[in-house]
Amino acid sequence: MKTKRPLTICVFGSYDEKVLSTALLLSGLSLYDQGHKIVYVHEKLPSGAVYDASHLALLHIYQRTINRLKSLVKLTLRIPDILQCDVLVILPFGLFDLVLAAPYKYLLRKKVIYIPQNSLYHLLVYAYKNHLNRQRKIFIHLIYLIERFLFHIPNLVVFNTKAEVKYYTKLFNLPNLHTAVVPLGADDSIFIPSARKITNETFEILFYGEYNLTHGVDIIVGTAILLRKHKNIHFTFIGEGRTKQKIVSMVRRRKLKNISFIGWLKPQELVKHIHKADVVLGMFNNDEALNRLIPNKVYQGLACAKCVITGSSAAVKEVLRHKKDIYLVKPSSPKSLAQGILNLKRNKHLRDKLKQNGYKTYVKNFSRKPTVEKLLSEIERLFTK
Incomplete structure (x- = not known):
């Protein structure tokens, strides 16, 4: 009533x-x-x-x-x-x-x-x-x-x-x-799908946000190390934070060529990078924050009709379905994330399904x-x- x-x-x-x-x-x-x-x-x-x-x-x-x-x-x-x-x-x-x-x-x-x-x-x-x-x-x-x-x-x-x-x-x-x-x-006046098709020479993986333990940036770097021999897979990191210098030093020490760094961007500029990405990354550290929260970037990636990978958690599984709306991997596991990226790279049908279903779910519920x-x-x- x-x-x-x-x-x-x-x-x-x-x-x-x-x-x-x-x-x-x-x-x-x-x-x-x-x-x-x-x-x-x-x-x-x-x-x-x-x-x-x-x-x-x-x-x-x-x-x-x-x-x-x-x-x-x-x-x-x-x-x-x-x-x-x-x-x-x-x-x-x-x-x-x-x-x-x-x-x-x-x-x-x-x-x-x-x-x-x-x-x-x-x-x-x-x-x-x-x-x-x-x-x-x-x-x-x-x-x-x-x-x-x-x-x-x-x-x-x-x-x-x-x-x-x-x-x-x-x-x-x-x-x-x-x-x-x-x-x-998400702010769906900014985070919207792009009409342009992706024409990347490499398979582009995008992380953006604050460099901290919760987001699991070190886990993403570990994934990039595992995938370093795949010359057609590239990671872009956008953002700042307390652990950024440590992450940059790790990448330089390992001489990784498959990671690029960009500082903070305004949302209007950030969304252009989301549109260019093949996969948008969520959070990956195995802590209670991951288990109870859904990262903003997950909503934003879905709003842009993008393939999203994030760590499996109780919060995400409440509202999103693995391999139907989103791709879930084991938290704190570079190996699991690397395997997920390879699975999506090799399976265009799955990527298209995740983009379509994820966007429909976003519009209906989020x-x-x-x-x-x-x-x-x-x-x-x-x-x-």
Whole structure:
């Protein structure tokens, strides 16, 4: 049963519009509001949001805490805008915006929806896992308790995968957490199929993203080493990150001629390289992040009607089928990835099937229209009896 009237939905907090997941949600709501009124109550943090482990040095955290308090004061002055709203939507990395949203829920009966992108506690554990001392352990445990408490505030928490729901409810011991699953998708105003046919002299394999352990760039290099005798297979790496210099040094030391490096590109330039690729790579390191998340590049590759290979995980297998929509390989295995690349290179029929089925699945389930409609449907459900 749908709500009897259009809702006024407040996109609330100190979110960063440059964060991909936030940008997708903002643009999607503006395009497909389903007759609801969207209001934006926003104060951006001067130092940016916390969405990467490198942002978690203790001094930086203290500085951001002061900036967060200033932002909360400014948001408090927007009370008239908030009062007209039925529901407050807290976007990714807005964990502490829940503090200000709480009075509106408990005193004014406003509904609150939270869309987390990552756990601050998890980011801290990842950042300091090899450098833990007593002070940091106490601080991380305090963050855990705060984050667990704040997760009690929303009427609804929206995750990207069922595996994420399982992870968060177990991590914070919240068996009664009210959740919904809405896939992230891609910006399909940029990531679209190309009408041009591929005319590469070599079989082009594309990796793009941040150089870190989760993406498994070292595993991809290991694959390139195994395939170095296949002169017609070439890898292109696009991006930057903490481990890039280490990766470049490894490639030079091994004298690999089948890998090229390019720095960060704007999405409009990046998509040109995706169009030229025969295969787009996802994530390959065997850790819990891979198991609960679907990488942005997987959605983007599917949106461009490309053959996508990624490490097998619970999250991916929820919504995509091996050798039907996507090609899955054993995580942390250069040999498995190398075999997958060779199988696709030798089997044009399989490549064409993956491109066609993957794109159809993307349009049906992960493009902005169905994902935003799913989110709004979950919001409407909060107002039905």
